[in-house]
Amino acid sequence: MALNDILEDARLAGRAIADYGSGLVRPTLRLGVTGLSRSGKTIFITALIHALLHGTRLPVFEALTSGRIARVRLSPQPDAAVPRFEYEKHLRDLVDLRRWPESTRAISEIRVEIDYQTKRGAEKTLALDIVDYPGEWLLDLLLLDKTYEQWSAETIALSKLAPRAVLANQWHIHLKSLEPRASADEQHAIHAAKFFTEYLVACRDERFAMNLLPPGRFLMPGDLAGSPAVTFAPLDLPRGDEAPKGSLWAMMAERFESYRANVVRPFFREHFARLDRQIVLADVLAAINSGPEALSDLEQTLSAIAACFNTGRRTLLSSIFKPRADRILFAATKADHLHHLQHDRLENILSRMVARAAERSELAGAKTDAIAMAAIRATREAVVTRGKEKLPAIVGTPLAGERIGNETFDGTKETAVFPGELPELIEGEDREWKFKGLAASGPDETDFRFLKFRPPLLDAAAGGEPALPHIRLDRALQFLTGDRLE
Amino acid sequence: MTKPASFKPDDPRVAVASADEPLLTRAELRELEAAEALSLPAVIEPAQKRSRFWSKLFWSAAGGLVSLALGLAVANLVQSLFSYAPWLGWLALALTALAALALFVIAMRELFAIFRLEKIERLQKRAAEVLASDDREEGKAVVAGLLSVARTMPRLAKGRATMENYSRDIIDGADYVRLAERELLSPLDAEARKLVSSAAKRVSLVTAISPRAAVDMLFVLFNTLFLIRKLATLYGGRPGVLGMFRLMRHVISHLALTGGMAVGDSIVQQLLGHGLAAKLSARLGEGVLNGLLTARLGIAAIEVTRPLPFAALPRPTLSDLAGNLLPTKKD
Numbered sequence: 001m002a003l004n005d006i007l008e009d010a011r012l013a014g015r016a017i018a019d020y021g022s023g024l025v026r027p028t029l030r031l032g033v034t035g036l037s038r039s040g041k042t043i044f045i046t047a048l049i050h051a052l053l054h055g056t057r058l059p060v061f062e063a064l065t066s067g068r069i070a071r072v073r074l075s076p077q078p079d080a081a082v083p084r085f086e087y088e089k090h091l092r093d094l095v096d097l098r099r100w101p102e103s104t105r106a107i108s109e110i111r112v113e114i115d116y117q118t119k120r121g122a123e124k125t126l127a128l129d130i131v132d133y134p135g136e137w138l139l140d141l142l143l144l145d146k147t148y149e150q151w152s153a154e155t156i157a158l159s160k161l162a163p164r165a166v167l168a169n170q171w172h173i174h175l176k177s178l179e180p181r182a183s184a185d186e187q188h189a190i191h192a193a194k195f196f197t198e199y200l201v202a203c204r205d206e207r208f209a210m211n212l213l214p215p216g217r218f219l220m221p222g223d224l225a226g227s228p229a230v231t232f233a234p235l236d237l238p239r240g241d242e243a244p245k246g247s248l249w250a251m252m253a254e255r256f257e258s259y260r261a262n263v264v265r266p267f268f269r270e271h272f273a274r275l276d277r278q279i280v281l282a283d284v285l286a287a288i289n290s291g292p293e294a295l296s297d298l299e300q301t302l303s304a305i306a307a308c309f310n311t312g313r314r315t316l317l318s319s320i321f322k323p324r325a326d327r328i329l330f331a332a333t334k335a336d337h338l339h340h341l342q343h344d345r346l347e348n349i350l351s352r353m354v355a356r357a358a359e360r361s362e363l364a365g366a367k368t369d370a371i372a373m374a375a376i377r378a379t380r381e382a383v384v385t386r387g388k389e390k391l392p393a394i395v396g397t398p399l400a401g402e403r404i405g406n407e408t409f410d411g412t413k414e415t416a417v418f419p420g421e422l423p424e425l426i427e428g429e430d431r432e433w434k435f436k437g438l439a440a441s442g443p444d445e446t447d448f449r450f451l452k453f454r455p456p457l458l459d460a461a462a463g464g465e466p467a468l469p470h471i472r473l474d475r476a477l478q479f480l481t482g483d484r485l486e
Numbered sequence: 487m488t489k490p491a492s493f494k495p496d497d498p499r500v501a502v503a504s505a506d507e508p509l510l511t512r513a514e515l516r517e518l519e520a521a522e523a524l525s526l527p528a529v530i531e532p533a534q535k536r537s538r539f540w541s542k543l544f545w546s547a548a549g550g551l552v553s554l555a556l557g558l559a560v561a562n563l564v565q566s567l568f569s570y571a572p573w574l575g576w577l578a579l580a581l582t583a584l585a586a587l588a589l590f591v592i593a594m595r596e597l598f599a600i601f602r603l604e605k606i607e608r609l610q611k612r613a614a615e616v617l618a619s620d621d622r623e624e625g626k627a628v629v630a631g632l633l634s635v636a637r638t639m640p641r642l643a644k645g646r647a648t649m650e651n652y653s654r655d656i657i658d659g660a661d662y663v664r665l666a667e668r669e670l671l672s673p674l675d676a677e678a679r680k681l682v683s684s685a686a687k688r689v690s691l692v693t694a695i696s697p698r699a700a701v702d703m704l705f706v707l708f709n710t711l712f713l714i715r716k717l718a719t720l721y722g723g724r725p726g727v728l729g730m731f732r733l734m735r736h737v738i739s740h741l742a743l744t745g746g747m748a749v750g751d752s753i754v755q756q757l758l759g760h761g762l763a764a765k766l767s768a769r770l771g772e773g774v775l776n777g778l779l780t781a782r783l784g785i786a787a788i789e790v791t792r793p794l795p796f797a798a799l800p801r802p803t804l805s806d807l808a809g810n811l812l813p814t815k816k817d
Contacts, residue, residue: 472657
């Protein structure tokens with residue numbers, strides 16, 4: 001165990017030294033786009049690259065507005081073994097077909113080079129490395145420091161809480177039939193893994209919108225599907241005991257270990273241990289849609305993930321041996337599903353959710369910020385007058401099959417939607433959420449309804465590439481890269 | 487709580503929002519502001535409010551007396567002219583009326599000038615508050631105020647158009663104010679720097695070659711007044727005579743407030759510069775010192791007359807503006 005950890009640290013330091021060396025030759029900024037599945041990582045990256053390449057409206061991004069950025073181009077990425085981020089394909093999906101990119105199934109990478117002039121006049125180039133990966137895999141980070149026994153106990157305890165208990169019913173029944181000390185049987189393991197995975201998948205449904213569902217490869221196996229590394233499940237284990245040799249317990253524990261060693265650690269080493277800047281995307285509105293349970297689940301997940309980051313002020317020593325992210329931006333995505341008057345409340349909700357993680361990073365010397373953002377803005381704003389009320393509404397084209405009240409949309413008609421008014425948070429009040437979401441009540445009774453919209457219809461009449469509308473993408477860029485372009 | 491709902495876009499109740507129309511009424515905004523004011527970092531103000539009741543009373547009363555005396559003298563004059571010859575009386579009356587009209591117009595102009603200055607001062611204060619609070623609506627209001635000040639400045643046509651172009655985007659208060667500063671004030675700042683540094687150069691030259699102390703004192707005084715007036719005009723203030731008094735007072739109090747604090751930059755340089763220059767010649771040293779003082783005053787004047795505080799753009803420093811006054815190794 002201890003030897004493993006030392007080896008791992010040595011590997012991390014080795015990587016860091018190599019990076020530091022190449023960073024001297026070519027200044028590089030590794031931007032970590034962190035986010036759970038469906039939080040909009042791919043869209044954020046696509047919109048960011050598009051905005052940089054075409055120099056579209058980014059008023060708050062100082063280097064671009066003041067004209068100091070001379071040229072931006074895509075260039076070959078540093079890691080030859082990782083596929084390239086399919087920027088062009090995603091863009092065509094968004095602009096021509098007006099559909100969101102499919103969920104990411106494998107890791108990919110892209111490098112953007114920015115030629116700019118510093119404020120003092122020197123001409124420089126900054127390489128921006130961005131990695132995209134399935135958000136499900138992020139959950140694996142929670143397993144970094146856990147043993148099989150710990151993980152089993154936690155997972156089973158969690159699955160007995162509402163609203164998970166109902167969804168876990170099948171798996172619980174199967175779990176009772178298993179005897180951990182019985183001799184190892186591959187069929188038992190396969191069945192256990194199957195029921196467990198079904199439970200995880202059910203929790204992820206839009207109605208419940210749970211996120212705290214490790215291990216991530218069970219939800220998005222990538223090239224591991226069917227291999228022993230993902231054929232294990234938690235067992236109801238007696239406390240303070242050791243696994244007998246050759247038992248089911250021992251087999252599961254061994255597979256869990258190999259999952260950690262062969263899947264989790266390399267992922268962490270390659271993509272998280274060496275980031276300069278982090279943006280954490282969270283789909284807060286989806287959680288609000290589902291209800292208070294999903295919201296507190298998201299909060300737990302975010303703080304657990306943020307606890308894995310290396311954050312803090314950069315020093316020469318830290319940048320050589322143990323890189324740290326010195327700026328972290330928490331962003332509530334899909335802010336275009338709300339009228340901008342409510343953005344402050346969304347920001348407040350997010351800030352409260354990540355308060356502990358942000359505080360920890362700031363104590364270590366990193367800068368943090370929380371914003372409501374939409375990398376691509378799919379709606380316009382409108383005011384609806386109903387009786388005496390003036391409702392701040394948004395206008396967009398809901399995806400086919402979306403429902404609000406008793407109306408179902410077909411994906412072609414524009415609709416004005418009033419999604420509900422977010423609760424206002426008052427400093428120092430207790431953190432109980434009290435509202436009705438999809439998980440606990442029927443679709444007609446919820447306090448909020450955030451629909452999914454199609455990507456906006458863009459006006460390409462001016463010839464050439466149309467600009468993608470956004471909300472606060474420029475602020476995010478300024479926070480994440482602005483100081484390196486000064 | 488209002489339930490979520492959907493509406494057809496051709497429904498007459500749906501109005502696609504225009505950027506200028508605030509959704510909240512004034513009263514609601516004020517409530518919001520009051521609620522937020524509690525949680526904001528306070529903006530520190532110099533404590534200068536002391537009751538000036540008696541001095542104000544004295545000056546108003548004395549002013550009233552003087553105007554009464556003037557009115558009486560004029561009335562007497564007209565009366566006695568009437569007794570000489572009626573046509574003389576009429577002429578005097580007409581002249582009095584003309585003088586009164588002109589006085590009225592001048593007074594109105596002064597009043598407007600003071601209003602303009604006050605508007606700019608208020609704008610600066612509000613902008614500082616927005617930079618701390620990041621309030622979106624207030625930031626929009628500040629930028630709208632700035633645009634109305636900038637309407638008369640032809641060189642800002644492009645910046646104004648850019649800002650109006652951004653008015654529909656969702657940008658937060660502090661970012662919006664910073665953006666406006668970059669777009670609208672950077673040409674003005676460059677011009678202001680030029681004004682201050684050339685004034686400083688002029689002063690140091692005249693002091694160095696002037697035959698009498700009285701001459702350069704007068705010159706420094708006029709040059710300074712002229713500089714402040716030009717700076718205020720540049721930033722949209724256009725002060726009148728009373729406005730100049732007001733501005734002078736503010737600039738000097740600002741200088742007193744900040745002057746002592748600028749240790750790192752100025753004092754060392756001043757002493758060093760003065761010391762070196764004084765070794766060359768006493769007159770030259772005095773010239774450099776006067777130039778430095780003018781530049782200091784110019785910086786204070788920029789900070790007072792500028793409609794926004796320095797946030798996105800660099801604050802001018804003494805070495806920017808008066809660097810060329812100091813003897814360097816090149817010479």
